[in-house]
Every structure is written in structure tokens, then in C-alpha cells.
Amino acid sequence: xxxxxxxxxxTCNHCVQTITQAVQxxxxxxxxxxxxxxxRVTIESAADAAALRAAIxxxxxxxQPA
Numbered sequence: 001x002x003x004x005x006x007x008x009x010x011t012c013n014h015c016v017q018t019i020t021q022a023v024q025x026x027x028x029x030x031x032x033x034x035x036x037x038x039x040r041v042t043i044e045s046a047a048d049a050a051a052l053r054a055a056i057x058x059x060x061x062x063x064q065p066a
Contacts, residue, residue, distance in 0.1 A: 003049045004066035005041045007056065010034065015061070022055040040066055 010019060019041060020032045027047035034041050043052055056063050 001044070001046060001049075003043045003045065003052055005043075005053060005056065006039055006064045006066050007041050007061050008039050008064070009061055010036065010039050010041070012036070018059050019056055019061065022059045023052055026051050026055040042066075 007015075007019065010016065016034045016036065019034065023030050023032050023041075023043055023045070027043075027045040030043055030045035030047065030052075032041065032043050041056070045052065053063050
């Protein structure tokens with residue numbers, strides 16, 4: 001299942017790494033693609049979208065549905 005979020009405060013590669021690790025902590029097999037310019041995170045995973053969103057928010061990011 002593909003889930004997309006807008007993470008407006010994702011601004012650098014450190015953010016990308018933090019978000020990727022947070023998502024993979026909830027869904028270890030997840031494929032995480034990020035677009036820094038668009039502030040978009042696309043996740044391929046069977047995990048629930050709410051759990052993925054919560055994992056990113058727990059790292060301090062503001063997450064909106066794409």
C-alpha cells in the first residue's frame with residue numbers, strides 16, 4: 001500500500017534520515033522515498049497509515065496527508 005504525507009518542516013538530509021528510521025521502526029520492510037523540494041514522503045508498506053504518521057510525528061515533525 002502506498003501512503004503519502006506532506007512534511008513541511010522536512011528541510012535537510014538529516015530530516016530524511018530521521019523520518020526514514022522512524023517509519024522503518026514501525027514497518028521494518030517499508031520503502032521510504034522523500035522529495036525534499038516538495039516536502040513529500042511516500043511510503044510503500046502494509047503498515048497502517050495512522051501508525052506511520054504517528055511515528056513521524058513522534059520525531060517532532062508536522063505531518064499532513066498528501
